[in-house]
Structure formats: C-alpha cells, structure tokens
Amino acid sequence: MKQAPTHYCPGCGHGIVHRLICEVLDEMNLKEKTVAVAPVGCSVLAYDYWDFDTTEAAHGRTPAVATGIKRVLPDRLVFTYQGDGDLAAIGTAEIIHSGNRGENISTIFVNNGVYGMTGGQMAPTTLIGQVSTTTPGSRRADRDGYPLKIMEMMAVLPGVVYLERTTVTSPKEVTKTKNAIKRSFEIQLAEEGFSMVEVLSPCPTYWGLDPSQSMRRIENEVVKAFPLGVIKGGDHGP
C-alpha cells in the first residue's frame, strides 16, 4: 500500500480488502509481476493506494480489459477488482463471458449491496427489505426482483475453476478472505482458469448503521442471502 490515506468512509470494507491483496502479493513476491484492473465505483481510485501496476476500465468492463492484458502478457498476474454495481449490474455480460471463456484471470468482487459512489442506490445485490435511495420503502421482490447471486450463476460454467464467498466481519473471516485471494492467485499462476472471490463488505454510510452494526448485519442478515464458503473448486488445496 502507498502512504496515501484512502478516501473511503469510516468502516468501509474496501480498505481491508485492498490491504489483504497487498499482503498476499508481498508474501508471494508477485508485486512486480502484477497488473490490476480497477473498476468504476467507490474503488475507482484503487490505483492511488496500490503500489503495483493498475489500470482503469470503463464501468463493468474490467474483465474485458484484464482479458486483453493477460493474453498479451501471459506471464503476469492479472486481476480485476470490482464492486457489485460494476460486476453484477453493468458488467454482468463481461464477467459471465470471461468465466465462460475460462480466462486465466482472477476477480476480487467486493459486494456491499448498494451503489456507494453515486449515493446508495439499489444494486442487483441489494437484499429484499433493504432501504436504499431508490427503494426508500425497501426493496420488494414483486417490483424489484431478487438479489442476484453471481457466484452461484458462475458455478455452472465449465471454464470457472474456483469460486469462494467470504466476508471481513472479524479477524477470522479476514484471514479466510486473505487465504481465498491467495488461492485465486495460485490458481492463475497454475494456469487453471478463471477464479473469483466475493467479499461481503459493509457500507455503513448507505446502510445507515455504524461500522460495528454493519458487521453484525452481514453476520446476521447478508450471509443468509449470500451464504459463505467455497462455491466451486473446493478440491483446490491451499
């Protein structure tokens, strides 16, 4: 990580996930071989905080840009870093087709259930009953549909080799997230195919909760809609 303080709100999970990626790259001694692709969303400025090569893609198009980079530079570790508005809404086509092609890239998917950068609007991942600025009376399934489970959708694709959903609510879960990121990078280095780690992350600002309450909400509510664990590729040892 660079010394620059982040622009994230107090208690935001992005800071933790940013740090974990840096820790894994340092431990694997991969910093000089890595190219990250940053999304549009709250983490659009990730390149200001990471001290390895990072580029920026149009909204939702990070897997397409990462595909190009990886095919031109197959010896690099290429990963995309995306939020749920980026990956599960405008970028649904890119992520599904990257997985379907079995692109040898990694994706870190940070899911906080809202569009944070633009003001807390409903995302496809917003829970039923959750209040957002575009669902002030809460999300209703009959009007707004259901929370989109990208990981479970991706699991049926043969090109996808590893999917794990984790969270950052406690030191134990932070450690699991770090291990999952590491495993995803190892799978890419072994040229096995597409892998993705979804991190359930808090957005205290737009959930209207303090950081501690946000962590409890993930533990008590969000994990019921988005169950934690390895969704595909459990046989890939650490």
Added chain:
Amino acid sequence: MPEKTSHRSGIKLDKERCKGCMLCVEVCQRKVLEPAKGVNKKGMGYVVVAAAGKCSGCGLCVMMCPDCGIEIS
C-alpha cells in the same frame, strides 16, 4: 492479582490515517485502544493507544483496521 502486561508490543496508531470507525476498539480484548476526545486534521474522530502496556501484540486490531493506521513492531 495485577493484570499481566507485555512490553514486547510496540503498538503505534497514526491518528491522521484514523477515521474513528472503532473496529479496532471493538476487537481488542485487552482494552488497549479507546476513542480520543478531539478530532484529527481531517476533522474525523480518532482512536488513541490508551494502555500500551496491556498490549499483547496479537495484531487483531491491525487485521480489522480498514485504513492501515495501526502498526505493531
């Protein structure tokens, strides 16, 4: 019985990086950290190391800090 103390932990907290989310305060079992009364240069509430002598150096606060504001040497 006096509480066990450890001097092997050199815990440092950068108050200018801190945004006062309190995740470190919540996770610390030994109550080493506590909220400060004022604000930092950014106008954010922040956390101070109130009892460095009680710190065991477990690093749970470092793991939970979203702002890389805590260092244990």
